[in-house]
Structures are given as structure tokens and as C-alpha cells.
Amino acid sequence: MITTRYAPYGALKNNTLNERVEDFVAWVNREAEAQGLPHHIPKDPHGPIGLARFRRTLAWHIARQPGGLIALAIQYGHLRTVLDARTSSGYASRSRSRSRHRIHSVLDVETALAAADTAARLRDRVAADENISGSAARRALTAAAQVPRFKGRIVSNTFVRKASAFLARNGVVLFDNPDAFLICAFKRENALCEPDPDANAPRQYDCRPGCGNAVRTDTHARLLRERAGEIYQLSAHAPEPVGKRMRANADRLRETTETHDATAHRAEAWA
Numbered sequence: 001m002i003t004t005r006y007a008p009y010g011a012l013k014n015n016t017l018n019e020r021v022e023d024f025v026a027w028v029n030r031e032a033e034a035q036g037l038p039h040h041i042p043k044d045p046h047g048p049i050g051l052a053r054f055r056r057t058l059a060w061h062i063a064r065q066p067g068g069l070i071a072l073a074i075q076y077g078h079l080r081t082v083l084d085a086r087t088s089s090g091y092a093s094r095s096r097s098r099s100r101h102r103i104h105s106v107l108d109v110e111t112a113l114a115a116a117d118t119a120a121r122l123r124d125r126v127a128a129d130e131n132i133s134g135s136a137a138r139r140a141l142t143a144a145a146q147v148p149r150f151k152g153r154i155v156s157n158t159f160v161r162k163a164s165a166f167l168a169r170n171g172v173v174l175f176d177n178p179d180a181f182l183i184c185a186f187k188r189e190n191a192l193c194e195p196d197p198d199a200n201a202p203r204q205y206d207c208r209p210g211c212g213n214a215v216r217t218d219t220h221a222r223l224l225r226e227r228a229g230e231i232y233q234l235s236a237h238a239p240e241p242v243g244k245r246m247r248a249n250a251d252r253l254r255e256t257t258e259t260h261d262a263t264a265h266r267a268e269a270w271a
């Protein structure tokens with residue numbers, strides 16, 4: 001018989017959810033030990049994980065897994081659009097000013113940190129003499145040079161305000177989109193993924209070819225070529241017409257790399 005210390009009715013309260021997060025950690029560790037697995041969730045020196053800190057994990061996935069490397073990321077992507085609507089429905093305690101732990105603030109912080117990482121990666125590729133393509137290349141390079149360096153991962157109230165002010169600068173925030181093999185230099189007016197009128201992030205899971213915000217480096221082009229090759233190989237073992245669709249998809253990816261090769265320039269040429 002299953003016994004529970006939780007009330008079997010009513011909405012879940014914060015305390016109950018906090019306990020469930022801890023119970024989940026204990027269950028994972030018990031199972032890992034029982035199955036002889038080498039991994040476990042270590043004891044956290046900062047105390048129980050709790051809901052406030054779990055929000056940051058959720059925000060990390062929304063900010064950095066735009067297209068679904070894990071299945072739930074797709075849901076997280078949709079969650080971002082729900083949150084970004086920023087209307088008055090009250091979802092997830094939308095009043096942004098009351099606490100740095102509210103989901104909007106936490107999401108802003110993770111998005112700003114992810115954008116700073118993307119800018120740093122673009123700077124590294126420029127430093128390695130990679131070519132850049134895309135009509136937003138100049139804007140992306142300027143943004144990468146100007147983006148603030150966020151030091152550390154401790155979230156203070158000042159940092160929350162800085163992150164949200166940074167994200168409000170339409171056209172200078174860079175979003176990594178590994179599933180589409182590009183960097184999105186997000187400018188609302190250009191976006192083909194139809195973000196909400198006041199959104200401060202693209203709908204990356206619905207990234208569309210030919211968007212004026214897309215920027216690619218030689219690394220993106222190489223990864224695209226590799227992906228096209230993989231799809232071709234897989235298509236040989238797929239039944240028709242699935243195989244035919246896969247080859248058409250691989251052809252599109254190859255065309256994108258050819259466009260990159262034909263139009264990409266070193267950063268100096270975009271200056």
C-alpha cells in the first residue's frame with residue numbers, strides 16, 4: 001500500500017513542492033545506489049534545492065535549449081512565449097518588481113548570461129579568423145563587441161535590473177540557436193518567427209529560413225555540412241517517401257552552407 005504524508009486534495013503549496021524536490025533527490029540517489037550506478041545528486045552546500053532555485057534551472061533550459069535537445073525544451077520554448085507576452089494574466093506571479101526570484105527575473109538573468117556567452121563565442125570565432133555571413137552580421141559583430149561581461153553567477157538585485165535592461169535593447173542581444181546552426185541577432189521588426197510585439201526574445205523553436213536576424217560563422221557552416229551528411233546516410237535506411245523528404249532536407253542544409261560560403265566575410269570587411 002502506498003502511504004503519503006501529502007494531503008490527497010487541493011492545489012500544491014510551495015512547502016509541499018519543496019519537499020517533493022527533496023524527495024525526488026533522495027529517490028534518485030536511492031535508485032542510483034540500488035542499480036549500482038556511479039552517479040548521484042550530491043548534497044548541495046547551499047542548502048535544499050527548493051522551488052526558488054529550481055526556477056533558475058527551468059530558466060537555464062528556456063534560455064539555452066531553444067529547440068528541443070531534450071524533449072521538454074520544446075515545452076520550455078513555449079513557456080518563454082507565454083512569459084514574454086507580459087500581459088496581466090498573473091501567470092507565475094508576473095509582477096516583476098517584487099522579487100528577484102520571480103520567474104521573469106530569473107529568466108531574464110539566465111537569458112542575459114546565455115547572450116553574453118554567445119557574444120563571447122562569436123568574438124572567439126572572429127579572433128580565430130572565421131568568416132561571418134548574414135544580413136545582420138555587422139549588427140551582431142557590433143553587439144558582440146559591446147555586450148557587457150557578466151562576472152560570476154551570483155544573482156544580486158542589481159544584476160537582475162542590469163539583465164532586464166540589457167534584454168530590453170532591441171537589436172543588440174545575441175541568441176545562440178544551435179538547432180538552426182546560427183546566431184540570432186534578434187530585432188523584433190525583422191523576425192520571421194513572429195514574436196509578440198513586445199517580446200524581448202525570439203521564438204527560436206520556430207526559427208525560419210531566410211530571416212534577416214540570422215548570422216552564421218564558418219563553424220556553423222561546418223556543422224551544417226556534417227548534419228546534412230548524417231541525414232543523407234540515415235535516408236539510405238529510411239523507407240520512401242520518408243527518405244526522399246530527408247534528402248530534400250539535407251539538400252536545403254547544403255544550400256545554406258553554399259550561401260554562407262558565397263557571402264561570408266572576415267569581420268574587418270563588415271566594419
Ligand code: SF4
Binds near residue numbers: 183186190192208
Ligand atoms: S526566425 Fe529570425 S528572429 Fe526568429 S529565431 Fe530565427 S533568426 Fe531569430
